[in-house]
Amino acid sequence: MQRLLLLLLLLLPIVCKVNTMQCPAGDPIPVPHEWYQPGDLLIGGIVSQIFYHSSEIKFKEDPSQELLEVPHIVTKFYQHALALVFVIKDINDDQKILPNATLGFHIHDSYYDARMTYRTTLDLLFKSHRFVPNYICDTQKNLIAVIGGLTSGISINMADILTLYKVPQLTYGSFAAEEIQALQSFSFYSMVPNESHQYIGIIRLLQYFGWTWVGLFVVDDNTGEHFLKTLEPLFSKHGICSAFTKRIPEQVSMENVDEILNKIERIYVSLTDKKARTLICYGESLTIAWLRIVNLFHDHGHKENASFGKVWVMTSQIDFTSTGPQRNWDFQLFQGALSFTIQSRELLDFSEFLQSIKPSRTQADGFLKGFWEQAFDCLFPDPEMPMMDDDTCTGEERLESLPVGIFEMHMTGHSYSVYNAAYALAHALHTFYSSQSKHRPRVDGSSIELQSLQPWQVDLFLQNVAFNNSAGVMVSFNDKGELSGGYDIMNLVTFHNNSFQRVKVGRVDPSAEEDFTINEDLIVWHKTFNQVLPLSVCNEHCHTGHHKKKKEEKKFCCYDCAPCPEGKISDQKDREDCFQCPADQYSNRNRDACIPQIRNFLSYKEPLGISLASVAVFLSFITAVVLGIFIKHKDTPIVKANNRDLTYTLLLCLLFCFLSSLLFLGQPCIVTCFLRQPIFVIIFSLAVSCILAKTITVVTAFMATRPGSSVRKWVGKRLAIFIVLTCSLIQASICTMWLATSAPFPDLDFHSVSGEIIVQCNEGSVTMFYCVLGYMGLLAITSFVVAFLARKLPDSFNEAKFITFSMLAFCSVWASFLPTYLNTRGKDMVAVEVFCILASSAGLLGCIFAPKCYIIVLRPELNSREQLIRRKH
Structure with missing residues (x-):
């Protein structure tokens, strides 16, 4: 019950009807309040919500009369009416604007009621109290325009009537664009910018x-x-x-x-x-x-x-x-x-005007008494009602003493719009009279018969009005009739x-x-x-390195914060998504910045590169030493056996094989990428061809010793040369086709290794690359099979045994190369290939030439013809 009584008390200012309580019989609209000032030309004004209905509960002896409706005043809006009074006085005092005419006004309140709005609008058009629509009688009114109202509802109700009579209407409240379009007519203007x-x-x-x-x-x-x-x-x-x-x-x-x-x-x-x-x-x-x-x-x-x-x-x-x-x-x-x-803009004269407002000095103001009593919470003396001394209005109260919520001494935006509206009308009239005085003769000393002025004539000039008001602000309308x-x-x-x-x-x-x-x-x-910028978000901000992740069945402003994936960053709060780093950069650990990627290649300056280069040089030196030993002992039986020229060629090929591995070290460039794979495979193919020729030479030599053998004609250097040239030229042809169609070139790989740019040689045509490797493997397998079959031939210095072991090592190395090569990236891939080149070449060198060097250097007694032709029993 207590809450109900409190609610009833609080709602008194905004309640129109209380349960079981009805307005008295008859017209429920209060007696119209009006502020009137005569003039040659009349501006009408309807001020919204100075008064509006409220209910004051009174218990009376007659139960049929439970409620008496009294008007309740929104005192602050009274300034809108005062602004119109002030500006009309200002215009009339300025003889430059309307030298031969004075402006008057009628101000009515809408009571926040549609019927009252229609009634006062008709009253402005025709009569003061008893009106007859479409007839002008009693008090003559030369109405030129109407200013109002504050709300869109009131303005629309006014426009329903004013448009019919082509009376310009200048509204000073904010309107939705949709409502403005509905009210668009030649006589409707908005003193407020578009909402x-x-x-x-x-x-x-x-x-x-x-x-x-x-x-x-x-x-x-x-x-x-x-x-x-x-x-x-x-x-x-x-x-x-x-x-x-x-x-x-x-x-x-x-x-x-x-x-x-x-x-x-x-x-x-x-x-x-x-x-x-x-x-x-x-x-x-x-x-x-x-x-x-x-x-x-x-x-x-x-x-x-x-x-x-x-x-x-x-x-x-x-x-x-x-x-x-x-x-x-x-x-x-x-x-x-x-x-x-x-x-x-603040107008100093307006503040002075407000200070001069006193009930005793203001005439024809039907609003002032009610406003004063409501604003100062007092009552003017009434002989029929007893009053307390504290409740009596003296009329000397000062408006500036009121709180801002009750009345404001500074000109509000809506009052400023009323001010500009009146001046816009005055300047339109000034332009109208100026144009008419040039074309019409004077009548009794007056340039224009004021009573002949029609509102629609003013409207034609109001559309193009533009002026600077007293505050120095330009006032004009756009093509939609709205204030700019x-x-x-x-x-x-x-x-x-x-x-x-x-x-x-x-x-x-x-x-x-x-x-x-x-x-x-x-x-x-x-x-x-505490003067800290307040936050108004569904959840905390996503920090850098994170992005928004939408929550299911929630608005998009509510989200989770998910970390950015690898390679992407978020350098701002509340990013919708992470963005990819540039190709030459990668995301840091916090995913909030991109940092330059490290260029990855097998350099001579790092331990792995130094080690491989050292091994290659060392093996090259060993090969050169072996070649020197063989050249020095070229006339010994063990060097002459199995074609001395093939031996020299094989050693030279192994020497170049070791040196070719150096092309794979260092930063790849156009020349190294173009040369390293073709040189490597051609030299290796030449080496394997020499081994194949040596093996076939051993086999044919043994077979030629049989009586009546037809193979005898193949024994000699011609067969070896034919094998070496044929096998090498086939590989060279494949390489030439590879280089002509899709040669290797330097390339950058940004994605294989996080944080690194792999500087590599793109093989161009992968198919051709595997073709040359496949052909080299075919030669190696052929040499291995032939050597394996000839390993038990009865010869003390049978090279087939050593070739079998060498090719076994060679094939094992390159068989393990492919899966390892395909599963590594960057410099590791290059290191694998260099290691295979060195290991396979070293295998050939060690398996074929180590036993011979051992005999030549350490066991020279075995390096004789007798030992060479000795048969095993």
Whole structure:
């Protein structure tokens, strides 16, 4: 029950109807309030929400009369009416603008009611009190334009009538682009820049501060739905998500208390969301009143609530107002809020004008008495009602003493729009009169008959109006009838005396050189943030070296952070994906930077390269020594046996085989890549051909000793030369074809080894490479088979035995080469090939020539003809 009574008290300023309580019979619309000033030309004004319906509960003896409706005043909006009074006075005092005419005005309130809006609009067109549509009678009115209203709903209702009579309408509230298009006509003008500029500003603001997880509070009407429909696609496009969307009722009824309590509870739960620290609020001043009610409903004593440390982003239609019971509430909930406001300039004369407002000095103002009583919480003396001394209005109260939430002495953005609207009309009239005076004769000393001026004539000049107002700001309309310009971004700084101050911290203006500016150093955040930039994200940022990984069934702003794969990095926070390092670089251990890759090749300067080069040189030297021994003892029987020339050729081939391995060391270049494989395989093929020729020579020599053998004619050097040349030329032909079609070339391998660039020789045609190796293997296997078959021939110096062992070693080395070669990368691959060249060559050298050198050097007694022809028994 206590909560219900509290709710009833809080909702008094915004309730239109209470359960079981009905408005009195008859017309429920209050008696129209009006501010009237006569003039030759009349500007009408409808000010939205100075008054609006509320309910004051009174218990009467007559149960049939349970409720008396009284108007409740939003005192802050009274400045809009005063702005029109001020600007009309300013224009009339300036004889240069309208020297032969004066402007008057009629100001009405819309009461936030459609029927009242239609009624006052018709009243502006025809009569003051009793009106007859389509007839001008009683008080003559020369209406030229209407300024109003503050909300889109009121403006649309006004436009329904004014468009029919071609009366220009200048509205001073913010409108959605969709609503502006619906109102497009030759007589409708907006004194506020297009609302879409605010959408751009909101997106840029959220992006600037990195707020990607935001809550939305929107008024529950068509404008709120349009706001959501427009903003949410922009969110998705720019990587922003809405944490929740709460609709604030435009008006409420006490017929369903449980529903109201549920709405308050849901809004409160959203306010306590610790992740969504940025809240976007779109609506009107009643939206702010709702949020303040929700806050107080759960915090009766106005205690500090750290969970309400939020960054509010407000649209321009919202103003921070205090009405009724809320006049004594502070604005601490909205401390640090960032609001988009209509760009305005301070006018010193306007502040002086406001200070001069007194009930005793102002005539024909139907609003002033109610405003004064509401603003100062007092009553003017009434003989029929007893009053306390403290409740009496003296009329000498000062407006500047009021808190900003009740009345503001600085010109607000909407009042500034009213000011510009009146001056736009005045300049349009000035242009109209100037053009007419050149073509029409004077009538009784007057250049124009004022009563003949029609509103549609003014509209023709209003479309092209452009002028500098008293603040030096250019005022003009674009082709859509909207005021050019943008919005200021204001920071709300609150104080404990229920007041606040707006500080300009940025702006959004597509027509400016910099369409968006923000000065973060000037912003005062909510005190719970300790002046540290607040975060509003679904989860913590992904650090460098990680990227976003979407969570299933969650909005894209909620994600996990996954480390970048090898070879990719992320050098910024919250990267959507990691990016590949350049080809000559690789990712570091933290995956947050690319570092140059090390060039990998078998160098002479490293231990492995030095070792292989040393072995090659040493074996070359040993081969040269063996060749020298054989040359020195060329006339000995063991050297002459089995073709001395083949022996020299084989030793020279082995010497070059050892030296050819040096081509594989060092950084590959065009020459080395082009030569090393062909030279290696040709020399090796020549060596194996010599071995094959030696083996066949042994076999044919033995077979020739048999009586009547036909092989005898093949014995001699010709067979050996034929075998060597034929086998070598076949390999040379294959190599020539390889070099002619797809020769080896230097290449860089960026991907095989992480962190290294393999500098290698690309074999060009892999098929040709394996063809030359295959042919060399074929020669080796043939030599091995022939030598194996001839190993038991009866000869003391039968080389077939040694050749068998040498070719066994040779084939074993190269058989193990292929799988090892294919499974290594970089310099290891080159080392394997060099090792195979050295090992196989050393095998040939050792198996074939070591026994002979042993006999020649250490056992010369065995190097004789007798020993050579000796048979084994």
